[in-house]
Amino acid sequence: MCTSPLSKRFFSATALILCSASLFAQSSIKPKFNNSTIYTGIEVGAKGVKMSVIEIGKNAQSTGTFNILKDTSVNTDFISFSDPTFSATLNGLTALYTTASKEYKIPSKRIFTVISSGVKMQADKDNKAVWIKNLIDSFRIKVGEASRQVEVVNVMDEARLSHLGIVPDSRRYTTFLIDIGSGNTKGGFFPDGNTNNFKLFQLNWGTKSTSNETDKRCADDKTLPNYNKQLARVLAAAENTDIVYAVNASGAYPLSDNVAVSGGIAWAIAVLLHPELIDNPIVSVSYKEVEKFSESLFKNFNTLTPAALTATITNKDDKDAALAEATRVLKVFDQKSLMAGTGLLLKIMRQFESSFESKQFFLVKNGQVGWVSAYVDQTISK
Amino acid sequence: MLSVGLVATWVYHLYDKTQYSNRKTEVYIKDSVAVAEGIRDSLQKIYTYTINNLDTKLDSTKTSADSLKTQLNGKLSEIYKLKSEIDGILKNSGSSKADMEVARSKIAELQQLIEELKGQNTSMEEEKKQLNSVLSQLSGEITGLQQNMKKLGEENKALSDKINLASIFVASEVKLIPVAIKNDKEQETNQAKKVSKFVISFTVQNNVNDYSNADIYVVIIQPNGKVLKSDVWDAFSMQTFNGAKINYTRKVRLDYAKGEARHEIFSLNADDYEQGNYTVQIYHNGYLIGQSMKTLL
Numbered sequence: 001m002c003t004s005p006l007s008k009r010f011f012s013a014t015a016l017i018l019c020s021a022s023l024f025a026q027s028s029i030k031p032k033f034n035n036s037t038i039y040t041g042i043e044v045g046a047k048g049v050k051m052s053v054i055e056i057g058k059n060a061q062s063t064g065t066f067n068i069l070k071d072t073s074v075n076t077d078f079i080s081f082s083d084p085t086f087s088a089t090l091n092g093l094t095a096l097y098t099t100a101s102k103e104y105k106i107p108s109k110r111i112f113t114v115i116s117s118g119v120k121m122q123a124d125k126d127n128k129a130v131w132i133k134n135l136i137d138s139f140r141i142k143v144g145e146a147s148r149q150v151e152v153v154n155v156m157d158e159a160r161l162s163h164l165g166i167v168p169d170s171r172r173y174t175t176f177l178i179d180i181g182s183g184n185t186k187g188g189f190f191p192d193g194n195t196n197n198f199k200l201f202q203l204n205w206g207t208k209s210t211s212n213e214t215d216k217r218c219a220d221d222k223t224l225p226n227y228n229k230q231l232a233r234v235l236a237a238a239e240n241t242d243i244v245y246a247v248n249a250s251g252a253y254p255l256s257d258n259v260a261v262s263g264g265i266a267w268a269i270a271v272l273l274h275p276e277l278i279d280n281p282i283v284s285v286s287y288k289e290v291e292k293f294s295e296s297l298f299k300n301f302n303t304l305t306p307a308a309l310t311a312t313i314t315n316k317d318d319k320d321a322a323l324a325e326a327t328r329v330l331k332v333f334d335q336k337s338l339m340a341g342t343g344l345l346l347k348i349m350r351q352f353e354s355s356f357e358s359k360q361f362f363l364v365k366n367g368q369v370g371w372v373s374a375y376v377d378q379t380i381s382k
Numbered sequence: 383m384l385s386v387g388l389v390a391t392w393v394y395h396l397y398d399k400t401q402y403s404n405r406k407t408e409v410y411i412k413d414s415v416a417v418a419e420g421i422r423d424s425l426q427k428i429y430t431y432t433i434n435n436l437d438t439k440l441d442s443t444k445t446s447a448d449s450l451k452t453q454l455n456g457k458l459s460e461i462y463k464l465k466s467e468i469d470g471i472l473k474n475s476g477s478s479k480a481d482m483e484v485a486r487s488k489i490a491e492l493q494q495l496i497e498e499l500k501g502q503n504t505s506m507e508e509e510k511k512q513l514n515s516v517l518s519q520l521s522g523e524i525t526g527l528q529q530n531m532k533k534l535g536e537e538n539k540a541l542s543d544k545i546n547l548a549s550i551f552v553a554s555e556v557k558l559i560p561v562a563i564k565n566d567k568e569q570e571t572n573q574a575k576k577v578s579k580f581v582i583s584f585t586v587q588n589n590v591n592d593y594s595n596a597d598i599y600v601v602i603i604q605p606n607g608k609v610l611k612s613d614v615w616d617a618f619s620m621q622t623f624n625g626a627k628i629n630y631t632r633k634v635r636l637d638y639a640k641g642e643a644r645h646e647i648f649s650l651n652a653d654d655y656e657q658g659n660y661t662v663q664i665y666h667n668g669y670l671i672g673q674s675m676k677t678l679l
């Protein structure tokens with residue numbers, strides 16, 4: 001069995017994980033603050049296992065400040081629910097946990113392990129819930145912690161935890177948090193002035209799905225002007241059939257002063273629109289600003305180079321960091337996917353724009369690790 | 383004798399008159415065709431000369447008078463019409479003397495028209511020269527006006543800047559006070575390790591404008607050169623007067639009545655307090671209006 005090609009690939013993947021974990025361990029963790037505590041969140045997602053080491057300042061809950069020290073992931077494709085991908089996921093999870101506890105010396109109580117809602121949804125759909133249970137049991141045995149908590153979160157929990165982790169207490173009941181993912185958009189808010197009741201918001205449109213639908217409509221004409229034209233049609237249809245309804249049904253408009261948007265596209269726009277705010281995990285934007293940015297993506301994309309965007313930053317450290325981050329954004333998103341994601345964001349923002357009252361919009365750069373911050377809060381309160 | 387003489391004189395006179403009258407009629411009848419032909423030849427010469435001369439003039443007129451083409455075309459069609467009529471008369475071998483008179487009159491008319499055209503052409507060329515001269519003059523004036531406008535624009539901008547500067551707040555008493563909290567008592571400290579919060583205070587004033595929503599930006603630069611961000615949901619960037627974007631620590635919005643010395647005070651908690659120099663800068667409308675420094679040991 002061990003000599004089969006599949007097994008060889010599996011062992012190679014495991015070796016790679018362990019090797020990368022070891023390399024990862026060699027790099028030191030330098031906290032940004034003196035009076036802070038370091039936490040680690042390890043999340044088994046649909047496509048892989050992700051570890052985020054974050055530093056939370058003493059005023060985190062009141063100010064919403066947390067700092068990402070390390071962020072890494074291994075692709076294991078757990079939702080294939082096959083023996084090799086199960087083993088790869090288990091080994092990846094164990095390796096990352098061991099790195100956090102042994103190399104970074106982070107106490108077990110400050111390492112949080114969860115199974116994402118995407119995995120749970122797929123397992124429920126395929127009747128494979130037992131694979132999740134087996135993964136958790138195997139992981140507990142491998143790390144020698146029989147009572148280790150590995151929570152399986154659902155969509156509601158994930159959105160709720162993200163809100164609790166990202167949005168500071170001072171804005172808890174006035175902020176509508178929206179996470180634009182690749183395949184869908186989810187989020188919500190607390191409508192009753194307490195954290196017991198969370199109103200979920202869901203939309204079957206994400207950055208990738210919008211881009212894919214546009215590509216499909218482009219047929220043989222793959223030119224940018226045609227993509228732009230078809231994108232406008234896709235977004236108009238999405239707005240009329242789904243977005244308007246979802247926002248109205250959520251009841252968020254009258255209860256929210258702030259609309260915070262997280263997800264990959266929010267990070268990308270925040271970095272490209274305000275490179276000078278490289279240290280800010282949150283960036284404030286206006287509808288007009290994003291609209292202008294959207295036009296630039298189509299008409300003047302070649303001017304959005306990292307060098308041009310960071311030209312006015314005077315602090316050298318900030319400039320270097322902004323340059324690197326803008327380069328990273330442009331590697332993750334190409335012109336068309338940026339156009340699709342920004343277009344979708346604009347359609348959502350538009351539901352909160354009116355001539356009488358406009359909400360304040362925020363882009364959250366590291367929304368994906370917000371849940372760790374929420375876990376910290378829960379742990380402290382226990 | 384006298385009577386006979388008078389009668390004889392009258393008889394001679396009457397005889398002579400008869401003779402004279404008879405001879406005159408004869409001559410007229412005998413020479414009429416030849417005279418007409420002579421006249422035709424003479425007119426033909428005048429006409430040919432006139433037409434030849436006209437063609438040259440017309441060409442130059444055509445090229446030099448584009449702007450008055452319609453008017454010219456009217457005159458030319460009149461000329462061509464006359465030309466055609468004269469041609470018709472002169473080519474008709476049976477033209478009478480009366481016809482010849484008509485032709486003469488038309489040729490005279492044609493000549494007059496051509497003279498008019500010549501005069502018009504000359505005046506058009508002169509007008510063109512004049513217009514060119516006016517145009518040059520106007521161009522010069524426009525350039526002058528543009529320069530003047532540019533100068534006025536610059537002066538206007540300078541004045542606007544002065545007015546803007548005059549309407550900008552002046553900040554005074556800018557302070558950053560590090561505070562230590564011990565047993566619920568607050569005390570100023572210079573020791574970085576003991577600092578629990580910063581208290582920032584300043585006074586702003588201007589004697590020109592009232593403000594319903596004046597944004598004052600407070601920038602606290604830490605010893606490491608970075609701007610302190612105590613609340614990441616309320617600390618972004620602003621544009622300075624020269625277009626640069628700088629990060630700020632806190633935005634203070636205030637309603638203001640001109641002349642008022644407005645004192646602002648707030649505290650903020652940082653995640654960390656470092657040893658070294660903290661600089662507080664106050665900005666309004668993109669201008670630095672006041673600053674101070676505090677050193678933590």
